[in-house]
Amino acid sequence: MFESARLPHAMTKADFADFEARLRDSLLNAQFDLAEKKRAAVLVLINGSDGAGKGDVVNRLYDWLDDHFVETLSYGKPTDEERARPGAWRYWRDMTAKGRIGLVLGSWHHRALRNRALGRLDKAAYDNVLEEMNRAEEMLRLEGVHLLKIWLHLDDGEARRRLDRLRQGNGALRRPAVIEWEEIKKPRELARLNDAALEMIEMTSTGGAPWAVVPAQDQHYRDAAVGDLLLQTLTRAAGAARAAMRTSALAAPDLEMPRPSLVSALDLTQKANPDVYSQELRALQRRLTEATTTKSFRSHGLVLVFEGNDAAGKGGAIRRVREALDPRRFRVHGVAAPTDEELARPYLWRFWRNIPRRGDVAIFDRSWYGRVLVERVQGYASPDDWMRAYQEINDFERQLSETSYLVVKFWLAISADEQLRRFQDREAKSFKRYKLTPDDWRNREKWDAYEQAMTDMVDRTSSRQAPWTLVEANDKKFARLKVLRTIVERLEA
Structure with missing residues (x-):
């Protein structure tokens, strides 16, 4: 796990406006380099508590980036078409092309957490799923897909208060919000969800695809931190692509001992x-x-x-x-x-x-x-x-x-x-x-x-x-x- 070391944990509006002006210029330069070279893709996986502002973060990134090279990939309950195929099929079907940035809501992590919280995966099966995730994410990285995995953290009590303020008496929302965990209500399920999220972040935070836990109490800090992390990811993706081009021509020859046909x-x-x-x-x-x-x-x-x-x-x-x-x-x-x-x-x-x-x-x-x-x-x-x-x-x-x-x-x-x-x-x-x-x-x-x-x-x-x-x-x-x-x-x- 990592957080941006360059940001305080809270920001005034003035601090945010100054940081935003500098960040937007850097983000656009990095995005245009990605789009022009087409050597890598970036997936921003936005996870976290309901009420932590997942939808707001998506909208903020659209404000800061050129939306011609950004796409939102959102996954809820599987459709009939998706249920008729393996669970990973829908993520592969929508895979972002090199040169583009994908903003992902409801990623493979969400599906695993939901199944664990609802008791559909026992501890051993859940651990196996996490190991498979690590292998799949490393394969994506080596294929030029760079993952920014974000967990927006908000205290459970504050998250519930925010959701209550969003809802009207008839259950309608006062403004758009990404709500993904409504069906998990029982105390036992909530406790299992929290434990599973901690284990997932610990087990699947790797050198190639680390998790970033971003405090979401202050919306200015939250958005600035996510933007800063995206800039770091774009910079790493560009560096990795250049390094791969330099070394590809120097790959070692096949020196394996021949075996009988x-x-x-x-x-x-x-x-x-x-x-x-x-x-x-x-x-x-x-x-x-x-x-x-x-x-x-x-x-x-x-x-x-x-x-x-x-x-x-x-x-x-x-x-x-x-x-x-x-x-x-x-x-x-x-x-x-x-x-x-x-x-x-x-x-x-x-x-x-x-x-x-x-x-x-x-x-x-x-x-x-x-x-x-x-x-x-x-x-x-x-x-x-x-x-x-x-x-x-x-x-x-x-x-x-x-x-x-x-x-x-x-x-x-x-x-x-x-x-x-x-x-x-x-x-x-x-x-x-x-x-x-x-x-x-x-x-x-x-x-x-x-x-x-x-x-x-x-x-x-x-x-x-x-x-x-x-x-x-x-x-x-x-x-x-x-x-x-x-x-x-x-x-x-």
Whole structure:
């Protein structure tokens, strides 16, 4: 925790007016630098007691900043659309882009505190949530999202008196106010809320994302302190972005000891029986249709991940899966190089926003594993970035699994000779030439590096809840049957 060392704990109107004049100029300069460079984003998480002036702080910041580059992100009770997805989805959906400042009301901290106060999380579960928060917030920082976490502190008695003065006899408010804790009324719940807030501030105040506890008794001091803290955060964000640019070109080379390729242990000569292939295919597709149209599936989601060598047959396997699904309930996401919109946000943003509603299916033709595959091998990501991606991916998939999503991941493997044959076949047929690009030939030149990256990927991200399935794909029909059989058996289990 920290507070601004440059401010007294109370301010006269004259003191505030003098400080405000100097602060506004500095804030605008720092904001314009952020907006121009687009190297970082800033999220101001405004939490605290009802009656402490959370809404007033938001309005004051809008007065001081250029509102073209500011947005308010407010979260109350989840909507039907949000309840149909993992709890973190709505925060990822709205993630502020680099160059902008987001003012957040009702953040992930509020949700955890509310559930703890109402007894929906026991102590052990709450501690686990706080640990996950620390990892997620550190990941955001490393991805260029800087957090300013503010707790506006007001004595409980004073907070109640302020709220009473705001309310008219019919319950209406005399002026706008952010009220977030109304449902927590019982003394036991209030005590648990206070204890949980103290523990949260202690456990999640880290070097990269510290909490700032701001006394809210004096509105001038409160607003000046928040503005000063925002200026410090903008300054740190600019410095961190410049440091990252200086060091990115100096990243250490990958010096890990090579390990035996997992593909070498596969029997790529396996083939489907052509005499019964069609019957087996139809039977498996029928089972997949049944499994995804039951009443029980409506409370679950299915996420299918297809990775593999170029020309390994991912598209053909996906087509056989797609044929067995209700076309209204699935979507195929073909993942290519990130767009400018995606580059302006943390790496996982473009995947989080495509998580389906429960009862639906998302099929990823290439996926979030690009960071530890093509970005690693081609040097698009530094070793620090792709090394930390393993833990971030595991956290992402665990969140999906814990919220009733089944994650099924496939690596389709072919031999180098079979890939060459398929490349040549694509070159020779006009209707297949669009499938072959210069990138495919370039990737082939780094076959060994991709096998090493794939081996590390499977070793570090094959978990109990989201294991990898390696598919022998030299024979396309064998691969399609194995993919369908794996999905069906996981669903039925």
